[in-house]
Amino acid sequence: MSQRISLTRYLVEQQRMEGHIPSQLRLLLEVVARACKGISQAVNKGALGGVLGTAGSENVQGEMQKKLDIIANEVLIEANEWGGHLAAMASEEMDDIYVVPNRYPQGEYLLLFDPLDGSSNIDVNVSIGTIFSVLKKPEGDNSVDETDFLQAGRQQVAAGYCVYGPQTTLVLTVGDGVAMFTLDREQGSFVLTDENIRIPEDTQEFAINMSNMRHWDEPVKRYIDECLQGKTGPRGKDFNMRWIASMVADVHRILTRGGVFLYPWDKREPEKAGKLRLMYEANPMSWLVEQAGGAATNGKQRILDLKPGKLHERVSVMLGSKNEVERVTAYHQV
Numbered sequence: 001m002s003q004r005i006s007l008t009r010y011l012v013e014q015q016r017m018e019g020h021i022p023s024q025l026r027l028l029l030e031v032v033a034r035a036c037k038g039i040s041q042a043v044n045k046g047a048l049g050g051v052l053g054t055a056g057s058e059n060v061q062g063e064m065q066k067k068l069d070i071i072a073n074e075v076l077i078e079a080n081e082w083g084g085h086l087a088a089m090a091s092e093e094m095d096d097i098y099v100v101p102n103r104y105p106q107g108e109y110l111l112l113f114d115p116l117d118g119s120s121n122i123d124v125n126v127s128i129g130t131i132f133s134v135l136k137k138p139e140g141d142n143s144v145d146e147t148d149f150l151q152a153g154r155q156q157v158a159a160g161y162c163v164y165g166p167q168t169t170l171v172l173t174v175g176d177g178v179a180m181f182t183l184d185r186e187q188g189s190f191v192l193t194d195e196n197i198r199i200p201e202d203t204q205e206f207a208i209n210m211s212n213m214r215h216w217d218e219p220v221k222r223y224i225d226e227c228l229q230g231k232t233g234p235r236g237k238d239f240n241m242r243w244i245a246s247m248v249a250d251v252h253r254i255l256t257r258g259g260v261f262l263y264p265w266d267k268r269e270p271e272k273a274g275k276l277r278l279m280y281e282a283n284p285m286s287w288l289v290e291q292a293g294g295a296a297t298n299g300k301q302r303i304l305d306l307k308p309g310k311l312h313e314r315v316s317v318m319l320g321s322k323n324e325v326e327r328v329t330a331y332h333q334v
């Protein structure tokens with residue numbers, strides 16, 4: 001039997017051999033993984049743990065919060081605030097940044113997360129997840145505020161997600177490819193189950209919420225319409241469609257077997273750049289996808305080059321198999 005490599009060992013070896021992971025970052029990633037184990041336990045209990053249903057509050061984007069949104073947010077904060085590796089955290093579920101309290105030492109990293117992605121799927125027992133992104137606090141700055149977080153996605157030092165589905169899987173990049181770890185519940189540890197993930201450059205599978213079709217912009221309409229025409233259309237091949245409504249699960253499928261995911265800007269709320277959040281969702285997922293040989297744009301520009309203007313900024317997202325993302329992006333240039 002081949003040797004089992006735990007997440008801890010993987011991180012130690014990355015630190016030793018590649019120099020990718022300073023010890024504070026290693027600690028941070030271990031703590032995030034531990035928090036994800038806790039969230040996974042809560043998700044698993046479902047109705048038995050009293051974790052389903054709405055919490056009766058709204059987040060900063062005006063969305064109803066689910067009990068698990070709040071539980072997952074608290075688990076991540078409690079796990080990460082005391083270790084000395086972080087200066088501050090930002091979450092899709094909190095209006096403002098959370099600065100590490102004075103009673104704990106302050107570290108040099110900033111952690112951003114969507115604690116529970118795919119909230120609409122919690123109560124119907126469909127895959128959901130946690131998405132996270134790690135930045136370094138800008139140097140020469142003793143205090144920490146929101147502007148420290150406003151860095152382009154290419155400046156991330158680590159990013160990943162944990163998907164709570166039939167298996168609990170943690171997917172990670174520190175800039176040296178993408179590795180996947182499956183939670184072994186008996187051992188209580190994440191075990192490396194795949195690495196050097198590659199997304200095929202071509203695909204015959206797209207993911208988009210088709211119910212928004214009438215609100216899309218022309219380039220997106222054209223792209224999907226051509227896919228739908230199948231073999232006899234301009235693409236000369238049939239396409240399959242998937243839409244899980246949990247970005248973590250859709251991206252996980254794309255990292256596993258290829259595909260393209262679109263959540264484009266649309267005319268429902270034209271003043272909003274898109275539905276998904278740049279810093280908690282699009283940046284970490286875009287980096288993972290690029291690290292696996294895929295591409296990610298907002299239709300016009302590479303997502304990782306966008307400089308955020310504010311913490312909860314939204315963005316149009318097109319990511320996955322390279323040739324498809326390049327095609328739909330090219331349709332936006334004409």
Ligand code: AHM
Pocket residue numbers: 063092114116117118119120209245246247248263276
């Ligand atoms: P959430 O973070 O509040 O769960 O919202 C993000 C989710 C994504 O995971 C998913 O791709 C999208 O919203 C689904 O949106 P829709 O309900 O429009 O299909």
Ligand code: MG
Pocket residue numbers: 114116117118247281
């Ligand atoms: Mg989300």
